[in-house]
Amino acid sequence: MAAKKVLLAFPLLLILTFVFAFGIMPSPAFADETLITGSAQFGSEVSLTTAASDTSASRQPLYRLYQPKTGEHHYTLDAYERDVCVARWGWRYEGVAWHCPSTGSQPVYRLYNRSSGLHHYTLDAHERDVCVAQWGWTYEGIAWYSDDAKGAPLYRLYQPSSGHHHYTLDAHERDVCVAQWGWRYEGVAWYGMGSETEASVTGSYFIMGTSQTSVAQMVRRYNATGKAYPSSVYAQYGATTIEQFCQILYEEATAEGVRAEVVFAQAMHETGWLQFGGDVKANQCNFAGIGATGGGNPGNSFNDWGANSVRKGLRAQVQHLKAYASKDPCVNAVVDPRFTYVTRGCAPTVESLGGKWATSAAYGDALVNQIKALLAA
Numbered sequence: 001m002a003a004k005k006v007l008l009a010f011p012l013l014l015i016l017t018f019v020f021a022f023g024i025m026p027s028p029a030f031a032d033e034t035l036i037t038g039s040a041q042f043g044s045e046v047s048l049t050t051a052a053s054d055t056s057a058s059r060q061p062l063y064r065l066y067q068p069k070t071g072e073h074h075y076t077l078d079a080y081e082r083d084v085c086v087a088r089w090g091w092r093y094e095g096v097a098w099h100c101p102s103t104g105s106q107p108v109y110r111l112y113n114r115s116s117g118l119h120h121y122t123l124d125a126h127e128r129d130v131c132v133a134q135w136g137w138t139y140e141g142i143a144w145y146s147d148d149a150k151g152a153p154l155y156r157l158y159q160p161s162s163g164h165h166h167y168t169l170d171a172h173e174r175d176v177c178v179a180q181w182g183w184r185y186e187g188v189a190w191y192g193m194g195s196e197t198e199a200s201v202t203g204s205y206f207i208m209g210t211s212q213t214s215v216a217q218m219v220r221r222y223n224a225t226g227k228a229y230p231s232s233v234y235a236q237y238g239a240t241t242i243e244q245f246c247q248i249l250y251e252e253a254t255a256e257g258v259r260a261e262v263v264f265a266q267a268m269h270e271t272g273w274l275q276f277g278g279d280v281k282a283n284q285c286n287f288a289g290i291g292a293t294g295g296g297n298p299g300n301s302f303n304d305w306g307a308n309s310v311r312k313g314l315r316a317q318v319q320h321l322k323a324y325a326s327k328d329p330c331v332n333a334v335v336d337p338r339f340t341y342v343t344r345g346c347a348p349t350v351e352s353l354g355g356k357w358a359t360s361a362a363y364g365d366a367l368v369n370q371i372k373a374l375l376a377a
Contacts, residue, residue, distance in 0.1 A: 059193055062144060064097035072164055074119065077144055094351050095205075095368070098152060098169050098192030104145035108190055111137040123190055146190035156189035172209035176348065180327055205350040205368055207325035211253060211260035213374055218246040218264050221377040227273040233282045237309035245274075245310060252314045255331050256322050262350055263318055265370035285313030290320055290338055300337055324353065 063082045065074045069090065075097060076082055085091035109128045111120040115136060121143055122128055131137035155174040157166045161182060167189055168174055177183035222229070222242050229242040239245040249267070253260040267287040268274070276282045280292050284301040292299030302313035316336040322328070323342035330339075347356050350371070351364035360366075 058102055059099050060102055060144070061096040062098050062100050062192070064094045065091040066094050067091050070164075071159075071162060072118075073166055075121070075143075075167065094349070095365075097167070098154065100144040100192055101147055102145070104148050106146040106148065106190065107142040108144050108146060110140045110143035112140055113137050121189075147193045149193070150191045152192045153188040154190050154192055156186045157183040158186050159183050170206055170209075173206050173348075176206065176208060176326070180345065205262070205371060206348060207259060207262050207321055207350060207353075208257050208348070209259050211250065213259075213261040213264065215243065215246045215250050217374065217377050218249070218260070219243055221264075221374045222246070222268070222273065224377060225273050227275060230274055230282055234285075234310055236307070237283075237285055237303060237305075238307045239310040248311050249314050252311065252318045256318050257328070257331075258318050258321050258325070261371050261374050262321065262367070263314070265350075265367045265374060266321070267314075267317065269367055269370055285309045286316075287313050288317040288320060290316060290336065302335070324357065325349075 060077055063076050063079070065076070065082060065085050066072070067074070067090065073094075074085065074091065076085075077100070082093060086093050106123055109122050109125070111122075111128060111131050112118075113120065113136060119140075120131060120137060122131075123146060128139060132139050152169050154167045154169060155171065157168070157174060157177050158164075159166070159182065165186075166177065166183065168177075169192060174185060178185050219242055229245070231240050234240065234245065239248060246264070249263055250260045253263045270289045271280070271282075271287055272278075274282065274287075278292075279294065279296055279298045280286050280289055281298060283303055284298065285303045286292070286299055286301060290300050291297070300316070302316055303309040305312040312335055315332060319330050319332075319334055319336040319339055320342070322330060323336070323339050323344055324347040325345065326348070327345045347353050349364070350367050353367065354361045354364040357363060
């Protein structure tokens, strides 16, 4: 579909969606319309997204949630709806997906189907009316507005095995979904405000992809903390200065396609800016707490490569992140001793590391905050 058009026309995908969801074929009159299905199961317990929105604001956050039982995503402007989904219905809050204007010339309509429990979002008023008149959907109102300035495209994907649709500002997320998870890219659905880079930091931040930081920026961020780099420890392991440490980190992340800012943020979070002080000791060259399970267990050591031990430790961390985020094989020989223990691809985003890499559900959010600070340095 051409990104210039608002209405997406994918007849075959529409048919597949209806067959999967309802066991019926769409009528010829609806064959060139697009059914966009979201995900929710709220009944009448929550308010419509726009009902609780601050219409005086020019820029509004759009919240993204994930339902692990079904693999669905749901999108809402309403913080109350978000909180009810998390507290009562088992949804996981993933962050701000994008920002949308409080008004505009192109409203995105929201509909609900009680039979399937799905929500449906569309820019097209005719599609909205057909859904209500012919397919049993209930019109719930305007969900949000597309940005008239077309600041940031929302990419739309379709999963034929489940009939779900997914929307993202992140081009890398789009490409990974297509290449590794069997999704089909269908084009631009509508537009959010701001740049794609801004959205990827405030929303779900993917572990794999092109690094958004540089060695110089990582060095600036480290020095801004006022922490003393432990040269006395790492000189013998191949990184006498923080510049050398960050250079090695960047090289190892790039080799495996992992974003360097994710590796840096995690290493600084896990080690207290390389000061350590917990079960893991600085001379282990273990910068991500690999194998450290608490109770005095120091975890794995990577200091057996002599002057390349810092590189080995960072390589193990990068490979462990890749195990969580991707199903692709490692480029370098695997040095992560726990690589095979991970369910490959179980946590493609930084946020989803919470409760997996670490027991805390807020672990991923803490890393995202570190990434934001780094990219602002």
